[in-house]
Amino acid sequence: MAFTQGFISDLVGRRATVNDLTIGKVADFLITSPDDAFPPIDGLVIKTARGLRFAPMDTVADVDRNGTVALTVTPDKAAPSDDERLYLVADLLDKQIVDVNGRKVVRINDIEVADTGGRLRVLAADVGVGGLLRRLGLRSLGRRVTPVNAPGMPNSMIAWSAVSPIREANPANVRLSVTQNRLARLHPSELAEIISELSAREAAAVVGQLDDETAADAFEHLDVEKQKTIIGDIGTERAADIIEEMDADDAADLLGELPAERQSELLAEMNDYTAGELRELVKYDEDTAGGLMTTDFVWIYPHRTTEATIRKIREIAPATEFIYYLYVLDKNDHLMGTISLRTLLLALPTAFIDRVMNTDVVSVAADTPAVEVAATIARYDLLAVPVLRDDGTMIGIVTVDDAIDAIMPGDVAKKLPRFTARHHSVSTGVSSGT
Numbered sequence: 001m002a003f004t005q006g007f008i009s010d011l012v013g014r015r016a017t018v019n020d021l022t023i024g025k026v027a028d029f030l031i032t033s034p035d036d037a038f039p040p041i042d043g044l045v046i047k048t049a050r051g052l053r054f055a056p057m058d059t060v061a062d063v064d065r066n067g068t069v070a071l072t073v074t075p076d077k078a079a080p081s082d083d084e085r086l087y088l089v090a091d092l093l094d095k096q097i098v099d100v101n102g103r104k105v106v107r108i109n110d111i112e113v114a115d116t117g118g119r120l121r122v123l124a125a126d127v128g129v130g131g132l133l134r135r136l137g138l139r140s141l142g143r144r145v146t147p148v149n150a151p152g153m154p155n156s157m158i159a160w161s162a163v164s165p166i167r168e169a170n171p172a173n174v175r176l177s178v179t180q181n182r183l184a185r186l187h188p189s190e191l192a193e194i195i196s197e198l199s200a201r202e203a204a205a206v207v208g209q210l211d212d213e214t215a216a217d218a219f220e221h222l223d224v225e226k227q228k229t230i231i232g233d234i235g236t237e238r239a240a241d242i243i244e245e246m247d248a249d250d251a252a253d254l255l256g257e258l259p260a261e262r263q264s265e266l267l268a269e270m271n272d273y274t275a276g277e278l279r280e281l282v283k284y285d286e287d288t289a290g291g292l293m294t295t296d297f298v299w300i301y302p303h304r305t306t307e308a309t310i311r312k313i314r315e316i317a318p319a320t321e322f323i324y325y326l327y328v329l330d331k332n333d334h335l336m337g338t339i340s341l342r343t344l345l346l347a348l349p350t351a352f353i354d355r356v357m358n359t360d361v362v363s364v365a366a367d368t369p370a371v372e373v374a375a376t377i378a379r380y381d382l383l384a385v386p387v388l389r390d391d392g393t394m395i396g397i398v399t400v401d402d403a404i405d406a407i408m409p410g411d412v413a414k415k416l417p418r419f420t421a422r423h424h425s426v427s428t429g430v431s432s433g434t
Contacts, residue, residue: 003063005114007126009134014067016046018074024048026069029113030085031122037161041113041120044069045079045087052079057120063128088122093135096202097125098183101162103190105197110134112157125163128156139289143214184214192221195230206231207242216245226258229268240269243278249402252281256291280395289373290366292406293387293396299327300353301335307349322399324383325344328357333393337361337385363388366395370406 003011008029018022027072028045043056046069053075056288062070086092092108099106109131112124126134131274142366183206191210195203195218207215219227219242231254243266255263255278267275277295284290300309300320311325326344328337337357347356348401363386364373377385377400384397 001063001115001118001120002065003067003115003388005119005123006067007110007112007134009091009110010091011067011069011113011402011426014042014069016069016071017047018071020070022073022315023071023431024053026067027052028079028090030054031088032085034086038116038121038123039160041088041122042085046071046075048075053077054079058212060120061118063115082086092125094249096126096198097158098164098194098206099127099162100183100186101158103186103194105194106158118145122160124159125156126157130156133306146402174273188214189221189269191218196226200229200233203230206232208238212241212245215242219243219254220246220250224254228257236271240266242272244270247367248277248281248296249292252278252284252291253286256282258287266425283364287370287406288366289364289368289370289385289387289398291397292373292398292401292402293366294402295396296322297327297384297386297397298323299329299394300339302328302330302352302354302357304400305349306344306347306351306353306356310344310350322384322397325397327386327394327397328353330395335361335363335388335394338386359385364398365390370403373398374403374407 006395011026012028013417014026015022015250016026024046026044027047029041030043030045031039032042033039041057043054044060046053046055054077055069055071055075055079059075061072062068088111092111094107094109096105096107098104106125106127108125110126110127112126113120114123115121129253183194183216186194191214195206198206203226210218219230219380222230233243233265234242242252246254255266258266278295279292281293283297284293286292298313300312304312309326313326326339326341327335328339330336336354337359338361339353339357342357343356362380362382365374365385366389368376368387373385374384377398382400384399385403386394387396387398388394
């Protein structure tokens with residue numbers, strides 16, 4: 001193949017021949033494995049007098065330096081459905097993609113391809129002005145702006161391995177598999193920033209590529225208006241699955257912003273435990289302790305030894321990341337005391353919990369204003385404060401990060417690290433007691 005490296009804009013519109021006779025013009029290129037680092041081109045779409053025809057790569061005898069494609073046979077099959085292949089021109093040029101390494105949304109102006117070992121492969125996306133000039137027919141100027149053979153990769157070129165296409169036209173046909181999705185490797189806050197830059201359909205397409213847990217992590221960093229838009233576009237069942245994976249307090253905040261009928265639809269799709277938990281949390285004003293709290297915390301019995309308690313914690317393996325404090329409850333869920341993980345580990349194995357726990361417990365009521373909750377946590381230098389009903393039964397905790405959320409600007413608070421993450425099943429496991 002005389003053509004060794006260049007851009008698809010150099011090839012589109014060029015002649016396609018069979019036995020030196022022109023049969024049409026090159027219209028597009030297809031790949032079937034966009035997740036590959038540098039996917040091979042599987043065939044060309046030729047615009048003929050009979051319409052668009054598909055020419056597999058094994059029928060391409062040569063691509064000369066001018067871009068003329070010599071075929072061994074006249075293609076007679078119609079171009080495959082876009083459900084089956086990714087069209088480089090139709091699906092990608094002028095479309096937005098995610099630059100995974102740059103953590104940003106960019107637009108593809110051109111695509112670089114090269115002959116590697118006899119196979120034409122996709123190398124990179126050109127998102128710079130050079131690609132745009134080439135598309136406008138100013139090829140010589142475009143090459144000077146983005147020289148193919150320049151040492152190193154120019155900033156306007158993104159290696160294909162760092163590209164994640166977004167299918168805006170039909171989000172249901174996103175081609176990237178969940179397990180190989182490059183987007184899922186980004187930090188949730190970076191992913192949320194990318195989603196925030198996208199149109200509603202594009203955002204829904206990206207979320208459609210993510211597993212529930214990753215989507216939930218990203219959702220927690222989005223503003224509520226973006227959350228509402230996306231869950232309106234992805235279907236009730238999927239939206240419910242994602243909300244189930246969110247922190248209980250964040251999930252309740254989102255549900256609280258929705259009409260009662262929509263809340264009911266989503267809760268009906270969730271498991272009974274999570275739905276019951278969220279119904280309870282939604283009742284509270286979001287600017288109160290009840291609105292800030294999570295019901296996921298580790299509680300223990302007072303009559304066990306420290307050794308038995310540690311063994312039990314290991315056995316139930318609570319999924320919550322917040323185990324700095326353990327809360328000691330009686331059989332009626334009244335809070336008796338707290339014990340830090342440090343104290344538990346350093347105490348004698350034979351010591352009983354009710355002998356080593358701290359009974360001078362600072363707590364707040366469910367209707368305590370958020371500002372007062374934050375002040376309480378700051379005053380007593382706590383990582384979390386328990387939330388009690390009037391009768392002394394414990395219903396949740398407000399962690400320091402959630403308290404900060406209440407007093408910091410929303411865009412700043414969303415970027416802060418979190419103590420808790422997706423542990424709706426925890427309480428069920430822990431409620432058996434230790």
